[in-house]
Amino acid sequence: MSSVSIKEVAARAGVSPGTVSNVLNRPEKVAAATRERVEQAIRDLGFVRHGSASSLRAGHSRTVGLSVIDIGNPFFTDVAAGVEEVASERGYAVILGNSSGDRLKEERNLLVFAEQRVRGVLITPSGPDLTRLGQLKERGINVVLVDHPAERSDQCSVAVDDVVGGSTAVAHLLEADPGRIAYVTGPLAVRQCADRLIGAGQALAAAGRDPARALEEIEMSAMNARSGQQAAEKLIAEGRLPDAVFCANDLLALGMLRGLLQAGVRVPEDVSLIGYDDIDFASASAVSLSSIRQPTHRLGRVATELLLDECDNPASHAHQQIMFQPELIVRESTR
Amino acid sequence: MSSVSIKEVAARAGVSPGTVSNVLNRPEKVAAATRERVEQAIRDLGFVRHGSASSLRAGHSRTVGLSVIDIGNPFFTDVAAGVEEVASERGYAVILGNSSGDRLKEERNLLVFAEQRVRGVLITPSGPDLTRLGQLKERGINVVLVDHPAERSDQCSVAVDDVVGGSTAVAHLLEADPGRIAYVTGPLAVRQCADRLIGAGQALAAAGRDPARALEEIEMSAMNARSGQQAAEKLIAEGRLPDAVFCANDLLALGMLRGLLQAGVRVPEDVSLIGYDDIDFASASAVSLSSIRQPTHRLGRVATELLLDECDNPASHAHQQIMFQPELIVRESTR
DNA sequence: CTTTATCATGAAAACGTTTTACAGAAAAGA
DNA sequence: TCTTTTCTGTAAAACGTTTTCATGATAAAG
Numbered sequence A, B: 001m002s003s004v005s006i007k008e009v010a011a012r013a014g015v016s017p018g019t020v021s022n023v024l025n026r027p028e029k030v031a032a033a034t035r036e037r038v039e040q041a042i043r044d045l046g047f048v049r050h051g052s053a054s055s056l057r058a059g060h061s062r063t064v065g066l067s068v069i070d071i072g073n074p075f076f077t078d079v080a081a082g083v084e085e086v087a088s089e090r091g092y093a094v095i096l097g098n099s100s101g102d103r104l105k106e107e108r109n110l111l112v113f114a115e116q117r118v119r120g121v122l123i124t125p126s127g128p129d130l131t132r133l134g135q136l137k138e139r140g141i142n143v144v145l146v147d148h149p150a151e152r153s154d155q156c157s158v159a160v161d162d163v164v165g166g167s168t169a170v171a172h173l174l175e176a177d178p179g180r181i182a183y184v185t186g187p188l189a190v191r192q193c194a195d196r197l198i199g200a201g202q203a204l205a206a207a208g209r210d211p212a213r214a215l216e217e218i219e220m221s222a223m224n225a226r227s228g229q230q231a232a233e234k235l236i237a238e239g240r241l242p243d244a245v246f247c248a249n250d251l252l253a254l255g256m257l258r259g260l261l262q263a264g265v266r267v268p269e270d271v272s273l274i275g276y277d278d279i280d281f282a283s284a285s286a287v288s289l290s291s292i293r294q295p296t297h298r299l300g301r302v303a304t305e306l307l308l309d310e311c312d313n314p315a316s317h318a319h320q321q322i323m324f325q326p327e328l329i330v331r332e333s334t335r
Numbered sequence C: 001c002t003t004t005a006t007c008a009t010g011a012a013a014a015c016g017t018t019t020t021a022c023a024g025a026a027a028a029g030a
Numbered sequence D: 001t002c003t004t005t006t007c008t009g010t011a012a013a014a015c016g017t018t019t020t021c022a023t024g025a026t027a028a029a030g
Helices: A006-013 A017-025 A032-045 A051-058 A074-089 A103-115 A131-138 A163-176 A192-204 A225-237 A250-262 A296-312 B004-014 B018-026 B032-045 B049-056 B074-087 B103-115 B131-138 B162-175 B191-206 B225-237 B251-260 B296-311
Strands: A062-066 A092-100 A118-124 A140-148 A155-158 A182-184 A215-219 A243-249 A271-273 A291-293 A321-322 A327-329 B063-068 B093-098 B121-122 B144-145 B158-159 B182-185 B215-219 B243-249 B273-274 B291-293 B321-324 B327-329
Touching: A006 A017, A006 A032, A006 A092, A017 A032, A051 B049, A062 A074, A062 A296, A074 A092, A074 A296, A074 B093, A074 B103, A074 B321, A092 A103, A092 B074, A092 B103, A103 A131, A103 B074, A103 B093, A118 A131, A118 A296, A131 A140, A131 A182, A140 A296, A155 A296, A155 B182, A163 A182, A163 A192, A163 A243, A163 A291, A182 A192, A182 A225, A182 A250, A192 A215, A192 B291, A215 A225, A225 A250, A243 A250, A250 A271, A291 B243, A296 A321, B004 B018, B004 B162, B018 B032, B063 B074, B063 B103, B063 B296, B074 B093, B074 B296, B093 B103, B103 B121, B103 B131, B121 B131, B121 B191, B121 B225, B121 B296, B131 B144, B144 B296, B158 B296, B162 B182, B162 B191, B162 B243, B162 B273, B162 B291, B182 B251, B215 B225, B225 B251, B243 B251, B251 B273, B296 B321
Parallel strands: A062 A092, A062 A118, A118 A140, A140 A155, A155 A321, A182 A215, A182 A243, A243 A271, B063 B093, B063 B121, B121 B144, B144 B158, B158 B321, B182 B215, B182 B243, B243 B273
Antiparallel strands: A092 B093, A291 A327, B291 B327
16 A cells, blocks of 8 residues: 655655656666666665656656457457557557447547546547547547548548458459359448448459449348358358358358358359458368458557657657558468 | 646636535535536536546546456457446446566556556466565555456455366267367466366266376467367377367367368267357357357456455455356357 | 524645756866 | 856646635524
8 A cells, every 4th residue: 555656765865856757757867876876766665656646747648548349359459459569668558448339438438538638549430420539639639540541631540441452352253253243241331341342343343344233232230250141041042142252351251151161052162252351260260261461460550659659759740641451361262 | 738627617617626526526515506507617618537637636546457368369358348348337447458478568567557556457367476466455456366266365356167167078078978088278387278177187087987098188389270270180190080179279179170171070970079268250160169158258347346346345345256157058069 | 593503615735746947066168 | 266067956836636624604403
C-alpha cells in the first residue's frame, strides 16, 4: 500500500524533487554523479512513477486507445498484436475497446478514451459516420483509421486495397476458365465486401466477361463458417453449383469448403474455392485454402507508428494515407 | 484542444466545483434542482471528466490490466472478450498486455500497469514464478489469476480443471476400445499440458489399462497446426499409427487431422481424434473435431467480476478459487 | 420564539508530478 | 581581478479533480 513518491526519492538522494523529475525525463540535463545517486535511490525505494500525476501535469498521457469491431476475429487479433507490439516498445499502454459492430458501444469506448485522455486513438470504424472522430481531434486526440482509408487529408489512415484484392482473387479463378463464378459475401453495406465485389467485376471485365452474367452474388448476414456452409447447402440444393467460388473472408470459405466436401463435391476438381484474409486456419483445413493475404500485423504496427509519430513530433509530422496491396496465396483449393 | 474543466462547468451552473464533483460522484447528495442545472451545464460545455486528475486525487483509477500469453490464440481472445465486456459494463477501461510467453515482456507489462496505477490486474501467468504478483499486492493492486489455480488462499483465481479434461477426453476415446493411444502435446513444462496428461493416465487406469504401455506421449515444442501435422507425419513414417489420438489443443488436432487425411488415413474409421479447447474452427474442419470445451468467455467474465468486486467492496470480499469443469463435445472425428 | 437537527453548498487543502524562473558556483574570457 | 557565460540544481506554482470541514439556511422540536 506504500506508494513511494518522488519526494521520498529526492530526500534519500539529497536533492530536490525537481531534480528527480529531470533524471526521469531529461537525464542529460543532470550531472552524472547526481544522476547516479538518484537512480540508486529509485532502485532502493522501488519507486515507480505515478502515471496519473504525470499526465495531469504534463498535459498528455502515455496511452493509446484501440477500438476494433470484433476482437474474436483473427484479422483484428493480428492487428491488435501489431499495435500492442509497437506501443509496448515505445512505452505506451494500449487501452482496448471492442465495439462488436455496435455504434453505441463504439461511442462508449471513445468516451472512455476521452476520459483517460489517451494520446491518440486507433480505430476501425464500424460505420461510415466519422463525425465523432473529428470531435476527438478538436480535443487534441489524434486519430488514425485502421483498415479504412481516410477521406480527409488531415488524417492518417492505413488500409489494404480491397478492390485489387477482389480483382486478384477472381483473376486467379479465371485462369482455369470456369463457367459461372459465385461471390459469397457478408452484408454489402460493409465497405470491404462491396470493394471486393467491385474488384471481382473488374477482373471479369478485363477477361472480356460480362460481370452481370458470369458472377452470382450470394449475400449472407454474417461472415462466419456457419454462413459459409449454409451458402454451400443452398447452392447444392438448388442444383446450380458454380465452377468457382470467391468468399469474402476465410471463415465463409471454410464453411463453404465443408459444405461442399460433405456433399461429395470435390475441391478443387469440381469447384475451385478461394477465400480472403489468409488466416492461420486457412492452411490447416483438409483442403488447404487459397486466399488473399493482407499484411494484418503490419497494418497494426504501421498505424501505431504513424499515430505515435504524430503525437511525438506534431510539427514535422506529415499525414499519410497508406494503402497496402494484398497478395495472392495459392494452395490446394484452386486449380 | 480546449479542455473544459469542472470549474467552468461550476461557473456556468452558478455553483462551486465541489458541487459539480458531487453531481458526478454522489448525485443523491445534491438537490434535484441544482443537479439538473449542473447536468445541463455539463452537456452544454461537452465536459468530460479528466481521468488522471480524478484518479490522482481519489487514489485509484478505473482501469484494469490484462496480461495474456498470446493474444493470437483464440482461447485468449475469447477470454479477453469476456473481460472487456464486464469491464466496459462497469465503466472500467482495460489495458491490454501481450506477454508472448516472454517473462521479460510480462514484467514490462506489469510495470506499465503499476505506472498507470490500475485498480487490478488479470493475468495468465506465463510461468510458475508468482513472486512479482505478491509485490503488486503490496502496492495495493489486486490480482486475479486466469486459467491458473491460485496457490494461496488470499488470492482469487479462475481456472478449468485440466485433469478432468484430460481424463474425459481419454475416457471418450476408450469407449471404442482402441489399442494404442497417442497424446500429442506441447511442452510438458506447461501446466495445462502436464495436467491433461495426468488426467489421461487416470482414465486409462480407471479402465484397467497400464498408462505406461497404452499411452504414447509425443511432445512438440509448439502448440500450433504445423506441429500437429509434423506429429502425424512422424507417426505415419514410422509406421506405428495409434488407434486413437488425443491432442492437447485444437490447433495441434487440426494439423494432425490434415496430416492423417493427406496420407489417406480415415478419421475416425482408422484413427479416432480428439482435441482440446473447442475453438470455433474445430467444428468447421473437413471432419469436424471432437473436443473438450472450456467456458472461455465465462472465464474472462467471472475473473473480471471477481476482481472488480474485490476492488469495489474490499471489506466484504471473500477470495475465491473457482474451478470450472470442462465439457466433452462429440463430433465426427471420434467413433 | 429560541434551540436543535438537518441539509445543501462552498472554501480550501490535498494528490504526485512537471515546469518555469531563478540562484549559486564554477569556468572562461578580458 | 572583474565580468560574462555555462552548468547544476532549487523553490514554487501549476495541472483538474476529490474530499473534509465549516457555514448558512431551512425545518423540526421544544
